[in-house]
Amino acid sequence: MIHFAIIGCGHIANKHIEAIAKINGAKLIALCDTNTMRLQELQVSLQVACFIDIAEMLRSLPEIDVVCICTPSGLHVHHAIIAAQAGKHLIIEKPMALTLEDVDAMVDAASQHNVKIAVVHPNRFRPAIQRLKWALDKGIFGKISHVNVTLRWNRGQAYYDQSIWRGTREMDGGVLMNQAIHSLDLLQWLFGSVDQVKAMMDTRIRRMESEDVAVATLKFKCGVLGVVEATTTIYEANLEESISVFGEMGYAIIGGPTANWIKQWNCSQTSPEEVNDWIKQVEADPIGTSGHQAIIADMVEAIHIDRDPIVTAADGRSAVKLVLDICEDGLDHFSTRGLGGVVC
Incomplete structure (x- = not known):
């Protein structure tokens, strides 16, 4: 079982939640957002652990395998690097980041900690x-x-x-x-x-x-x-x-x-x-099959057989x-x- 967490619980997070629920071998175990009202709503319906700080989430649940980055685009680099440094694979919503410097910093962090990056281009x-x-x-x-x-x-x-x-x-x-x-x-x-x-x-x-x-x-x-x-x-x-x-x-x-x-x-x-x-x-x-479901299912397989995801960090960088x-x-x-x- 590959355990997923989502950071950023706005509209686009719903697609990740729905997709993870449909994939054999994938399980959502945590959500993270600074909007406590939104977290309370989701906790009632999904019965998963909820956090307001990504570092606390990663410390509390070391079994997390993949973090889906669904925060505002300008925050992707900060959250992705924290998750990569904790050894978590990354699924990053488009755009991967807003500057090439931020994209490259994310890729460097992922490379240093041997984690995979998939970018959501569904x-x-x-x-x-x-x-x-x-x-x-x-x-x-x-x-x-x-x-x-x-x-x-x-x-x-x-x-x-x-x-x-x-x-x-x-x-x-x-x-x-x-x-x-x-x-x-x-x-x-x-x-x-x-x-x-x-x-x-x-x-x-x-x-x-x-x-x-x-x-x-x-x-x-x-x-x-x-x-x-x-x-x-x-x-x-x-x-x-x-x-x-x-x-x-x-x-x-x-x-x-x-x-x-x-x-x-x-x-x-x-x-x-x-x-x-x-x-x-x-x-x-x-x-x-929805693009989000395809990308998340692909990440599950990529982890199991140790290959690159279909939509790579290089693809995300090229689009940016x-x-x-x-x-x-x-x-x-x-x-x-x-x-x-x-x-x-």
């Missing part, structure tokens, strides 16, 4: 995305010309106002670091590392420090061109999350309000009957680096003239 496990990955690995679209990712979501002002750290550069980041990082992870998982970045970003609608809208063009080392559009300012509700791939022998678009559905697939190497079967399979089960590269170029054009919803 979109890789969606059935439609898995089908796209299979197709690209098979080369059925031929030479790829370009790829487009779009994130047109709504995060209202109440979302940013619910906690003082949301939308800050020090603790959270903007749409790129907090939402679109999953799309950026997919791009590099599918096409490799990025060689060149050109970007613009701004804070147009929401009252926050970081960007609420960003656009960027990318050139991958393999030669593929990419376009990124990301925003949390869409009126009223999430509109679209998509990835579109265009090649010499076909194209595919995975989309919907979240990128869970095959919206278009036209390829000389696949018959209409095959595509229709894939579409039906995805529509019958667009989620499949791409966000930072886009932001660095985009800051040349960044302003706050739109802050607070000024119309121009």
